[in-house]
Amino acid sequence: MKTKAFVLPIAMLAIAALAGCNSGSSTDVKIGILQLVSAAPLNAVNDNFQSTILASDWAKTHTPVFTVQDPQLDEATMATMATNLVANSSLVLGIATGASQALKSAASKAGSSIPILFSAVTDPVGANLVTTTTAAPGGNVSGCSDMGPVDESMQLINAHFSALKKTVAVIYNTGESNSVQQITIAKASLGDLGWSVLDRAVASETEITTSLNTIPDEVKMLYFPTDNMCASNASAIAKFAKERKMFVCCGDSSLVSADDALFSLGVDYASLGIQVAKMALEVLNGKKTVGELPVGFATNFPLVVNERAAKDWGVALPASLIAAADEVISNEQPTSSASV
Amino acid sequence: MSSQLQALLSEPLLLGLIWSIFALGVFISFRILSIADMSVEGVFPFAAVLAIWALKAGWNPFLALLLAIGAGMAAGALNGVMGRYLKINPLLAGIILMTALFSLTVVVSNGNISLEDGATTLFTPFEDLFSGISSVYWKNFCGDLLLLALVTMVLFVFVYWFFGTEIGAAIRASGKNEQLARAEGLNVHVYILLGLAISSGLVACAGALYGMRQSFATINLGKGTLIIGLATIFLGEIALPKMSFKAHLLSILIGGYLYWLIMSALELLPNYNANYRYLIQALFITLVMLVPTFKKNVVGLFRKGKEVSHA
Numbered sequence: 001m002k003t004k005a006f007v008l009p010i011a012m013l014a015i016a017a018l019a020g021c022n023s024g025s026s027t028d029v030k031i032g033i034l035q036l037v038s039a040a041p042l043n044a045v046n047d048n049f050q051s052t053i054l055a056s057d058w059a060k061t062h063t064p065v066f067t068v069q070d071p072q073l074d075e076a077t078m079a080t081m082a083t084n085l086v087a088n089s090s091l092v093l094g095i096a097t098g099a100s101q102a103l104k105s106a107a108s109k110a111g112s113s114i115p116i117l118f119s120a121v122t123d124p125v126g127a128n129l130v131t132t133t134t135a136a137p138g139g140n141v142s143g144c145s146d147m148g149p150v151d152e153s154m155q156l157i158n159a160h161f162s163a164l165k166k167t168v169a170v171i172y173n174t175g176e177s178n179s180v181q182q183i184t185i186a187k188a189s190l191g192d193l194g195w196s197v198l199d200r201a202v203a204s205e206t207e208i209t210t211s212l213n214t215i216p217d218e219v220k221m222l223y224f225p226t227d228n229m230c231a232s233n234a235s236a237i238a239k240f241a242k243e244r245k246m247f248v249c250c251g252d253s254s255l256v257s258a259d260d261a262l263f264s265l266g267v268d269y270a271s272l273g274i275q276v277a278k279m280a281l282e283v284l285n286g287k288k289t290v291g292e293l294p295v296g297f298a299t300n301f302p303l304v305v306n307e308r309a310a311k312d313w314g315v316a317l318p319a320s321l322i323a324a325a326d327e328v329i330s331n332e333q334p335t336s337s338a339s340v
Numbered sequence: 341m342s343s344q345l346q347a348l349l350s351e352p353l354l355l356g357l358i359w360s361i362f363a364l365g366v367f368i369s370f371r372i373l374s375i376a377d378m379s380v381e382g383v384f385p386f387a388a389v390l391a392i393w394a395l396k397a398g399w400n401p402f403l404a405l406l407l408a409i410g411a412g413m414a415a416g417a418l419n420g421v422m423g424r425y426l427k428i429n430p431l432l433a434g435i436i437l438m439t440a441l442f443s444l445t446v447v448v449s450n451g452n453i454s455l456e457d458g459a460t461t462l463f464t465p466f467e468d469l470f471s472g473i474s475s476v477y478w479k480n481f482c483g484d485l486l487l488l489a490l491v492t493m494v495l496f497v498f499v500y501w502f503f504g505t506e507i508g509a510a511i512r513a514s515g516k517n518e519q520l521a522r523a524e525g526l527n528v529h530v531y532i533l534l535g536l537a538i539s540s541g542l543v544a545c546a547g548a549l550y551g552m553r554q555s556f557a558t559i560n561l562g563k564g565t566l567i568i569g570l571a572t573i574f575l576g577e578i579a580l581p582k583m584s585f586k587a588h589l590l591s592i593l594i595g596g597y598l599y600w601l602i603m604s605a606l607e608l609l610p611n612y613n614a615n616y617r618y619l620i621q622a623l624f625i626t627l628v629m630l631v632p633t634f635k636k637n638v639v640g641l642f643r644k645g646k647e648v649s650h651a
Contacts, residue, residue, distance in 0.1 A: 075563070
């Protein structure tokens, strides 16, 4: 019995030692990525971040080694992931607010000045990641915000859907500060434009369907912001909208390309990934420190309209909206070439 | 020592201490009261956001900790009222409470609550004690370790002492054999309620310390915490097969360190996929729970000829 008690810790230490020894060649540069959850927009950031770095000139002389950790929203485990990534990398990227905060917290505990970049964070000041977004933040944290053009989206709805009964239903997760902030903006601008808002806030995934079902039939416009819970349940929202013949506008254009929403004047997460990769390259090339890089904002807000899904759902998109679109997804185009 | 190995060996020690306080709470409800109390998944994040909220509102860090513990104890007492007086199935009562606390957590935190850089927490004065150490990593490590070791020691000694008193013994009796306890003239309802309040108070203490240490908390913090607590208890029981109440409490501390050492080591394995983590945890706990049955039925078969079976 006595000996048995020692077997387990020793085995664990052996694994630990093994893991500690797998260092690679000298040109290897370890880049740690902590992604809060697998969701289409966050995956787009991750994929484009990695591919941009791999395609850069810097990668010709260095070998980037990416370590991606995904706690699947489990914050308790996220802390150890963040600690490990900070200890083992030359640069870390946090994708979404919680992941970025975990990295910052781990680095500050370790007294490490490792460059930390964040992405897909709507309000980096509110999340205490940086103190300013208007100037160089100083310190070792900077990145890109995914704050979308919410006000402009509402004006778009007002301009092209004036025939509707002037009500927009909004669905979002009250547990995501980024969503709450966007909905506050949406409500203010819709109020100014003379629309009423039907608030269908949810606190968990299971509520989405029941909450949607309480929307009266006469409401034909549904909006959801860049919300991680809505994004991962977008196909369920689309199914409901199809049954109800509703228009769905969302904050994230990749969901429009996936046939889960009809139009979006929103953040292109792929270019957000590229944008943050460019910041990372500035640091990796030694041109600038993270603290010298001001927080970037998404600047590219293409209006993406999905005619194919609209036909499938049996709703007619206004011709004026299609005419205004930067990108129209229609039957003639295969899906793969639709997303740019 | 490489920073990788350094983080791998030191961080689980701190996390292990915080989570052993959590596991001590789970131990009281699960092992002493024989209740699988789901409400800990609501109490833990609620205590974390409440403590951060209080710090942001300018409270003294110690008062913030007490506030969180008080809220946790109130939740535990409410759990007892639901289970004992309102006759709701204890498992269901815990789930209902967990769900209700989720909403309160969202209300207090708005989803994500964080402290400003350099904000004073309970850890700050302890970290400052070691300002002579040039490495920030070790300065913070020593400070955090001192605070957590102190808190853990106080709580574990308290639990050891308390469950040896007359009231504590009555709680143990009420949890182990309700009929007998009732026959002895004990008010079982009150003792179970008290036990649950202490259990949730400990869970809340762990939540508040966890929140303060990482200086932010989100509403996802509670997810999967009960299983961490159970795994900690079971790991401890393997490492230190129980003999006495004292040894059992000690084993929780060992379990806490082992759990986070294993988790940190797993994450460092190449190609480790976090999607499987809950499955690994579930398999592990099932296996550990099967050990006694396995010993009795399989090992017993081979020994039959040599010694008299006590089964």
